[in-house]
Amino acid sequence: MSKNGTVFVCSSCGNEFSKWQGQCFGCGEWNSLKEVKRLLKKKKGDRIRVAKTEVVELSKVKKSNNCSKRISSKIGEFDNVLGKGIVPGSVVLFAGEPGIGKSTLLTQLVGKIGGLYVGGEESAEQIRIRVDRLGLKAEKFEVLPTNRVEEVVDELESRALNLEKKMPGVVVVDSIQVMNAADVVSGAGSVSQIRECTFRLVEAAKRLGVTVFVVGHVTKGGDIAGPKLLEHMVDVVLYFEGEKNGDFRILRAVKNRFGSTDEVGIFKMTDKGLLEVRGEELNFVEEGESKIGSALTVVLEGGRAMMVEIQALVTESFSPVPKRIFSGIPYARGQLLTAVAQKVLSIPLYKYDVYLSVAGGLKIQDTGADLAVIAALWSSYKNRSYSDKAVFVGEVSLLGGVRKVRGLEKREKESKILGRSLLKINKVGEIRNS
Secondary structure, X not given: OOOXXXXXXXXXXXXXXXXXOOEOOOOOOEOOEEEEEOOEOOOOOOOOOOOOOOOOOHHHOOOOHHHHOOEOOOOHHHHHHHOOOEOXXXXXXXXXXXXXXXXXXXXXXXXXXXXXXXXXXXXXXXXXXXXXXXXOOHHHEEEEOOOEHHHHHHHHHHHHHOOOOOOOOEEEEEOHHHOEOOOEOOOOOOHHHHHHHHHHHHHHHHHHOOEEEEEEOEOOOOOEOXXXXXXXXXXEEEEEEOOOOOOEEEEEEEEEOOOOOOOEEEEEEEOOEEEEOOHHHOEOOOOOOOOOOEEEEEEEEOOEEEEEEEEEEEEEOOOOOOOEEEEOOOHHHHXXXXXXXXXXXXXXHHHEEEEEEEOOOOOOOOHHHHHHHHHHHHHHHHOOOOOOOEEOOOEEOOOOEEEOOOOHHXXXXXXXXXXXXXXXXXXXXXHHHO
């Protein structure tokens, strides 16, 4: 903080700086820093004495029923990601891009099991419109249209003391970026506000045994807006991702104190909300004739095998620096595979524009799709198509070798179910003969 008690806060990602600068080092945005006064109102009075906390032997601690039982969300895909249900007293950070369906899915969650919806960004009337559109029962909902965290905590505390009003099944705070604490004078969405509001919600959830879902926005780079400390404070961090123009959405856990982070949930966006996608529906490949610049692969998302189509377009470039555009795969991985294809297959990609895409709007991290990426590049460059029964699976090394990947049996089984078979390729150069 500067000497005059002000900080400069990035309006895009919430990072704070002691002095003004043209570019935010956190998100890379230009001219996004705003001057904000940051003062904490101190209460006068004597120092509060707190009772000393005793050391407890873990062997003598008895498990409570609240900690051992889990609450079903009544949404199978949601339960799988959380680890067989919701743990009472946990705090879940639910992040995703604008318009991806965060509010829709959490509204459906409350509509299934009931709860309190804190609408920091919406009025009660707007939430009612969404509830009616999704065909949910309004009786399941209680709405608190406020962006003051004190009102949320006071409401939960009053219910804990008043036996006539029951504690909500879950509390959804939508979103943490608009919540503010009265004794923190920086603006809503700043690092200090997000940190303080989250701390108070976490403290109330643990003390009162209520589950809190906190909606978080993401920055341009895909990270959760606000301090990284936010992810350390909560118990579970969920990302909801997918292409807004596509139908499919993937829910994945990047942190889970109560279960594995291997499982993913897959949903399909419809006019009536988000529908669960079952195993037999996990086919993102259009049936028909084989296409030039297309290669099929089977990826593992968590423990689930899905067949997807990798599409590539290689065209002659007329600019000094050829374009490299990758959709659905990490940019660095796409650059690496392009370099391997140029070296091993002798494709002069240094003078070609390269466009790569995962059909269906999926974002995949599985390196088992490497071979299919290079196969699609070769197909587009040679203007030849593969057999519609061929499936490419394998991780590609820098030297052009093809390594085996995990879950090969699951991938092979998925291919056989769909009437296709995995090609056995040990080196990238063998793609020429496929």
